[in-house]
Every structure is written in structure tokens, then in C-alpha cells.
Amino acid sequence: MSDKKERILQATEKLLAEYGFHGLSMQMVAKEAGVAAGTIYRYFEDKDDLLYQLHDHILGYVAIKLSQNVSDDMPLKQRFHTMCLNIWEMATRGDAPLINRGQFDNLPRRDSHEQRLLEKQLFVKVDQLFDEGKACGLFKNLDNEILSVLSLEPSCCLARKHVNGVFKVSDEALEAAIDASWDAILQH
Amino acid sequence: MSDKKERILQATEKLLAEYGFHGLSMQMVAKEAGVAAGTIYRYFEDKDDLLYQLHDHILGYVAIKLSQNVSDDMPLKQRFHTMCLNIWEMATRGDAPLINRGQFDNLPRRDSHEQRLLEKQLFVKVDQLFDEGKACGLFKNLDNEILSVLSLEPSCCLARKHVNGVFKVSDEALEAAIDASWDAILQH
Amino acid sequence: MSDKKERILQATEKLLAEYGFHGLSMQMVAKEAGVAAGTIYRYFEDKDDLLYQLHDHILGYVAIKLSQNVSDDMPLKQRFHTMCLNIWEMATRGDAPLINRGQFDNLPRRDSHEQRLLEKQLFVKVDQLFDEGKACGLFKNLDNEILSVLSLEPSCCLARKHVNGVFKVSDEALEAAIDASWDAILQH
């Protein structure tokens, strides 16, 4: 990817996290990225497109991070545990402002082909996990999307609240919460 | 509450759900509410105040709806089940655009006294449920906030995705998901 | 004059001195005067009219103050001296915000009959002074308006700068300045 495009995306990400959506101007982005305002329009159609692409950019990053250190020969529970910790680390280390996710979710939707592909790619390891779990009768027989909401969403939510300072989550509490999430999808 | 103020709040709620936070102008609100632009400023200090007050307004509504048909002499599981259905109904019937919640979370926070009171009021029945469950050894021994994230958040998230059309949740799936959430907080 | 009208005028005068012309709103005036906004329009046609009438009101006050302690049997120099001190006192005591005069001078002019009358009334003692001075060959043979600019205007200007803090004028300097103004109109 062009150096400038990358810098613009990173500037946008930073400013979005700092000032929120309605406090983000193209001139700010240009200044932060060290390019001229007009230059942004060489890489992005308009402001919406910039935000769309940033969304995908972050999603791509998250896709990689989420599956880090997760291999197919690991036991299911360990894979799940690792993924949850990956989510937690991403959020708390701030290297991916998942915190902003909320903002993206409320953007006017773009249901492009690449969008779908990217999201599939994000969940391929997750789908695999759930499929295997259901196949061996370990997990409840629910759609992967629902299993995801039951198990991974709480981790995201916890991380978000922790980072936003709503309440603090200790390491022990985190471990317990991950275990509880596991209980949610487990066949009892 | 003054008729006009109520109408302004409802117009804001509707437009926020429809156009999102950026895309909401005071003139739009005025038009939708059937009042003059200046009139808004008789009831709200500025745009932020309008959004703050809307937040509280919705929160108050949610507080009431969430605890509807929940009485202290019901078994714990039934109470939990009812609350989850209350969330689901609120979201799907659209009479409270819980969907918007995400937007409020990203507003510059106001930590007023009333704010805290309102949020406590919202969770009083929930706190009670979790406290009783932990007391009789039925629930995991975790902070109420974490139990809430583990059990109620998935219901919210599911409803949101259902309403937003990300995927459809059948009645059976909903029931199964509620049971799964129950599993998450249960001591096994 | 009606109690309310008087209160409105005084409120306007005070606020005008404090906030300047473009910082004066009818609601402010109403609040300061302790009346409802609509009440102002019972006594004044519109905002301009309020300012016009305030102008006249102040002029009338100045007319009285300027000629205070000035009687026709006093020597010319003493009369002049007294008037200059009257100007100085009015300005420095702040009981008539002559300081604001500058603002009035730049209002869209109204050349009404009463306006002319009032201004004549203001200068009747001054005219008399100049007329007598010229008649006995003591003063330069110039139009009264010019004599006024040469002799009284410096006093006003001095007082204004003193009050505004541009520079401070000691009692001795004031006396010397009055004497110098006298020199300006004297036949040498």
C-alpha cells in the first residue's frame, strides 16, 4: 500500500479514537498525516470512503491478531482461551482501537463484496472452532453467529468497558469471565 | 413534561436512529418535532445537552421496561428469562431504539449525580437477581457488572444484530441463546 | 415617566456601558430591568427606538448637569471653568456614562424635531457664554460650534481617556488643560 495512504489511515484511526466521529475533519487528518488536504482524495473517494476503508483496514488487522498463536492442533478450549486473550490484548494495548468499533457499527452500511469477504476471513478460525466443537458434541448446536455473540462478544464488551474506565477487570476476573463464556457455549 | 420538550426528544430519538449521530442537525430535529429551531434552546442548553437528556430519557424508559413483569417471588431463572425477553421485545418492537445505545456510549461523558442514580435504578432488579443467585450458590462468584456482561449483553447484542439485519434470530434460537446465557453465569 | 420605562432605560444604559452595543440583547435588558421581554415593546417601538430614546434621555441629563452651578452673573471665565469641571465630574463619577457617547454617535441618525430641541437646550448656556464672550471682544470671532469643539471637546476627550485608562490626568493637569482650552478661544 502506498506510504501516503497508510499514513492517512493511521492518522484517521488516531484522530477518531481521540476526538470521536464528529470532531474529525479532513484537514485534521491531512495535517496529522503530513499531506495536503487534496491528497486524501487521490486515495479515497470521499470522507465516507475513508471511513469505510479504515473499517476494513482495522478489520483486517483484527483478523490477523485474533487468530495469532492459534493453531488447528490445539485443543478447542485452548484455542478459545487464546482468542479471548488476543481480543483483550488488542483492546488494552491500544494498538488497535477496537474501542472505536462502536462508531463504525453506526456508519451507513456498505454491503460490498469485499466487505463480506473480509468479515468471513476474520471469522474463519472462529467458524472452524465452532464447527469442530459442534461436530464432536462439545458445543451447543447453534448458528456460529450466535455462538460468537455468546462467547466472544462478552470478551470484547469487557475489554471495552475496562479500557473506557467503566469498571476495572482484574486478571483473575478476566480468566473467570473467559471460563464463563466457555460455559455459555458448552453442551451441559 | 412539557409537550414540546417531549416531542423534541422523540424527534431526536427517531432521527438519531435513522441518520446516526453525524447527520443529525438541530434544524432537522426542529422540523421533525414541529417546532421552531429556537424553541429547542428553551428546553435544552445546546446540542450536547439535548443528547445527554435523551440518553437519560431512554435510560429511564429502559429501566422500567427491563423490570416489567419481574417480581421478587418468581424463581431466579424465570426472572432472568423475563428480563431477556423484555430486552428482546424492546429492541424488536422498536419502541425504544436500544440500537442507538452504541452512539451514546461514545458521547463525551457526563458524570452527574442524576446520571448515576438513573443507572443504579436501571440495574436494581438486576443487581438483586445476581445477589440472590450468588447468595444461594447458584451463580458464579463474580462482580455483578461482569455477570451482566456475560448474561444480558449477549441478549442486547443479539437483538441489535437481529434488528439491524445482520442475521435473523428465530424464536427457538432466542430461547436457546437465553438458556446459554444462563449457563454462562451458572455455577457448574 | 412610567416606572417601568425608567427602569428599562436605566437597564439599557448600564448594560450598554458594560457590554457595548453588540452585546446588548432585548432579553438582557428585560431581565436587568425586571420586566418581561414583551413589556419593552409597550414603551419602545423597537430596539432602535429604545436606543434613540436612551440617547435623548442621557442628553437631557447632560444638559442639566453641564449647566449646574453656572449663573449668568458669574464672570465668563468662571462659567467656563465650572462647565469644564461639570463635564469632568459627570464622566469620572460615572453617573452618566458619557463614555458611551461614542457609541451613540455611530447610531443611524434620527433628525427628529425633539432631537434638535433637546440639543439646543443642551447648549443654551454654552451658546450664551460664547455669544457674550464674542460680544465683548474677549473670544475669537468664530461660530459657536467651532468654539465648542475648541474648548469643550478637549475636556470631554480628556475625561474619556482618563476614565478609559488610556492615561491618567492629575488635578493640576486638569486645571492646566482647562486654562489651555480657554487660551484656544481667547482673542490674543
Add this chain to the structure above:
Amino acid sequence: MSDKKERILQATEKLLAEYGFHGLSMQMVAKEAGVAAGTIYRYFEDKDDLLYQLHDHILGYVAIKLSQNVSDDMPLKQRFHTMCLNIWEMATRGDAPLINRGQFDNLPRRDSHEQRLLEKQLFVKVDQLFDEGKACGLFKNLDNEILSVLSLEPSCCLARKHVNGVFKVSDEALEAAIDASWDAILQH
């Protein structure tokens, strides 16, 4: 100076003279200057800044005009006479709306360093004149600021009233008034 900035300043000057301070909108200025409204904000921080800078701009112009054709080897009286005529010409020719001065005096003050410098620069020739006159015992021993109010202020005031049409000043009257002002500062 940028062409556009110059045009904006001149438009402001013109409109200020025509409509007064309240009655001056940024859109009017933009239209008169032949630029877009937003363009003004490239050169001026806000409306106040525009007015501040206009103040300085005019002051700079006045500084130059006031001292025109005044050289140090001219007799004191001739220098004074020339300055008074410079003031008169500036005002009556309308190339510098001294008339507006009154409005600036009522603006919220900015006591910047450049401001002070500019005003000193404006009066350097005047100070010199007064200093010399006092040194050789020709002038009264008063502060330069007071001498200025006594001698130059009447010229300004006269010009202002002449231009505003309060009364007309003939050439002879002007000469006589200048002589009278000279008398005011002269040691008798």
C-alpha cells in the same frame, strides 16, 4: 500583502463606514470583497480579529499620512499646521475613514506589543514636535498626550463633524481653528 486580504480589509472599512459596527456581517464583507465567506477565515481568526487588524491597518495608514510633508527643519508652527491639514485632508477626502475611529475605540481592547509599537510610530513626529516646543519654552509644559488632546483632537473632531454633515467648516474657519488650537498649547 495578499490581494484577497487587502480586499477584505477594504471591504470591511467601507461597510463599517456605511452601516456601522452592528450591521456588519461576515457575509456582507465576503460579498463586497468578492470572496467566499470561508475565505475570510483564512486570513483572519474571527470577526474580532478582522476588526483588530483593520484597526492596525488604518492606524498604519494614518501614521504615514499624518507626517506627510513634515520635515524636522521646518519651523514648529509650519509643522503643526501641515499636520492639521493632513488630518483634515484624510478625513474629507474619505481615503481613510477616520470617521470610524470612534467605533474602534469601543472595541474590546487588544494590548499587544505590535499595537503599542504601531501607536508609538503614529505619534513619533508629534512627540518630536511637542518635545521641541517645550524645550525652547514655546509650548506649555504639559504631557504630550494632553498637548495632543488640546491641539490635534479638535482638528479630528472638526473634520468628523464636517464629514458627517453636523455642520460645515469653511476654509477660513479651518485656518482660524488651527490657529486657535495653536494658541491652546502656546505659552502665553
Add this chain to the structure above:
DNA sequence: TATGAATGAGCATTCATTCAT
């Protein structure tokens, strides 16, 4: 390609004025 000055529609907000009570 890259620039950044220029644009002008759009925004939040104010305020002189009206009018039903």
C-alpha cells in the same frame, strides 16, 4: 502526483419581535 487556497452549503446558536393568555 501533490498541493493548499478557495469555495459555499451547512451547521449550531442567538435574538428582535409577536401574540395568546
Add this chain to the structure above:
DNA sequence: GATGAATGAATGCTCATTCAT
């Protein structure tokens, strides 16, 4: 007479976008 809620045009200002260089 007096009120003050309501109005809506107008304001100062921002900012996504364009385009001549």
C-alpha cells in the same frame, strides 16, 4: 397592562470538496 413561550431569519463559523498550479 403585562407576560414569556414561541418564532424563524440571520449570524459567525466550519469543513468536505475542488482545481489551478
